[in-house]
Amino acid sequence: MPITAPAPATPREQPLTCEVARIDILHVSKIDQIEHAFSARLFFQLILRGGQRDDDLLRGLNEPSPEFQLRPSATWLLHQFHFPNALKLEYAERKVTKMGADDLHLILRVDGTFLQHFKLHDFPYDSQILQVHLSSHCANEGIAPVRFTWSPLTVKLQRPTHFALKDVWEMSKPVRLDLETLNPSPGRTYPVLKTCVEVTRRPNYHLVNVVFPMACFVLMGCCQFAHETSNVEGRLEYMGAIVLTSTAYKMSVASSIPAIAYVTLLDRYVLACIMICILLVFEAAFVRDPFADSVALFVSIALFVALQVAFCYTAYIAVPRRAEERRRTERTPRPKPAWREKMRRVLMGARRNSSDGGRAKSVPWLFVLPTAVGLGWLGPGRKDEAHRAENIVIAASQQHGSGVLVTSCSRDCVRCPPVER
Structure with missing residues (x-):
């Protein structure tokens, strides 16, 4: 009996x-605004659904140097993951494990320093978004593309429970995931999974060591009006000492302020204080009339009060507004949960029936819309209700002849009975 050669392997028709499943930011140990980088340890857990049923994915499980095949193994795919914005990176753990009866889990635990461009225009009231980019060397146009996805109802995102920089930064916002496409060259695109966490600077240090002393220097400069207008030498000597002291103090605290090419909010405040002191020097040198001297005192106090009001308004009202607007504009669209696609298919009547002249049947709106609203307001702690609501909608679609037959849940679930597709 002749022996037939096995059929040659062919690439997969669909991307993996x-x-x-889970992303933990274990700790953030350093945020360097001068070098525009931060150091962190992260844990990634990705799932290949039904991976244990694929012999190609199981080939050479956890080999140290897997080889490329037209149908690559899960271990080879794991070694293709990289971090485009990493300056230094060390893999503490990288393995493929079998979970449950069908799934393969890809585990990554990394320690690294990641590049991040910091916007310091609002320093020291600035908020920064720390991002870690996870990508794959497999291009979307290649023979082994990879696609990232997640469900808001199941993914677990953990912030650092022990934040080493909590005295300098505040981590008030939850971790979020964004998906984008990297296009380094024409005709080649790569998926990028962005893990983002927002930190807000605590301004107390700079308020005590920079803002408060500079405000005191301006108030002390107003004390020159205690001298007679005829005592020009005394006034000039006093104001000269104030200007030199404020300038020297600014130079002494310059090491704690980022060396950047643009002016920050703190720089504008310090420069405004020095300018008021310089105006007082010119007033002491040229004003001789007592009435004009009284007007100059009033104007100096008004400028000081206006400066404090403008600084407080910018720091506590304008900056938070700009930060919120920036969050809305920088946030990329997220993948829609699976239950939304099911709802859309139910409402649109996905399958047409030739017996009614090609007109699509749909579920009664009075029944479906309240269920859709209920699904939209469910949070991560309401998974069981979401499953039951999906089954209700599916049952209604079958009962009223819409012809939409889908699985009961967006993922494998032991709580919900399967519905025939």
């Missing part, structure tokens, strides 16, 4: 889907 890596579902994000």
Whole structure:
């Protein structure tokens, strides 16, 4: 009996889907605004659904140097993951494990220093978004593309429980995931999964060591009006000492302020204080009339009060507004949860029936819309209600002849009975 050669392997028809199950930011140890970098340890857990049923994915499990095949193994795919914005990186753990009856889990634990461009225009009231980019060397146009996806109801995102920089930064916002496409060269695109966490600077140090002393120097400069207008030498000597002291103090605290090419909020405040002191020097040198001297005192106090009001308004009202607007503009669209796609298919009547002249049947709106609203307001702690609501909508679609037959849940679930597709 002749022996037939095995059929040659062919690439997969669809890209492999890596579902994000868990991302933990274990700790953030350093945020360097001068070098525009931060150091962190992260844990990634990705799932290949049904991976244990694919012999190609199981080939050479956890080999140290996996080889490329037209149908690459899960270990080879794991070694293709990299971090485009990493300056220094060390893999503490990288392995493929079997979980449950069907799934393969890709585990990554990394320690690294990641590049991040900091916007310091609002320093020291600035907020920064720390991002870690996870990508794959497999291009979307290649023979082994990879696609990232996640479900808001199942993904677990953990912030650092022990934040070493909590005295300098405040981590008030939850961790979020964004998806974008990297296009380094024409005709080649790569998926990028961005893990983002926002930190806000605590301004107390700079308020005590910079803002308060500079405000005191301006108030002390107003004390020159205690001298007679005829005592020009005394006034000039006093104001000269104030200007030199404020300038020397600014130079002494310059090491704690980022060396950047543009002016920050703190720089504008310090420069405004020095300018008021310089105006007082000119007033002491040229004003001789007592009435004009009284007007100059009033104007100096008014300028000082206006400066404090403008600084407080910018720091506590304008800056938070700009930060919120920046969050809305920088946030990329997220993948829609699976239950939204099911709802859309139910409402649109996905399958047309030839017996009714091609007109699509749909579920009664009075029944479906309240269920859709209920699904939209469910949070991560309401998974069971979401499952039951999905089954209700599916049952209604079958009962009223919409012809939409889908699985009961967006993922494998032991709580919900399967519905025939």
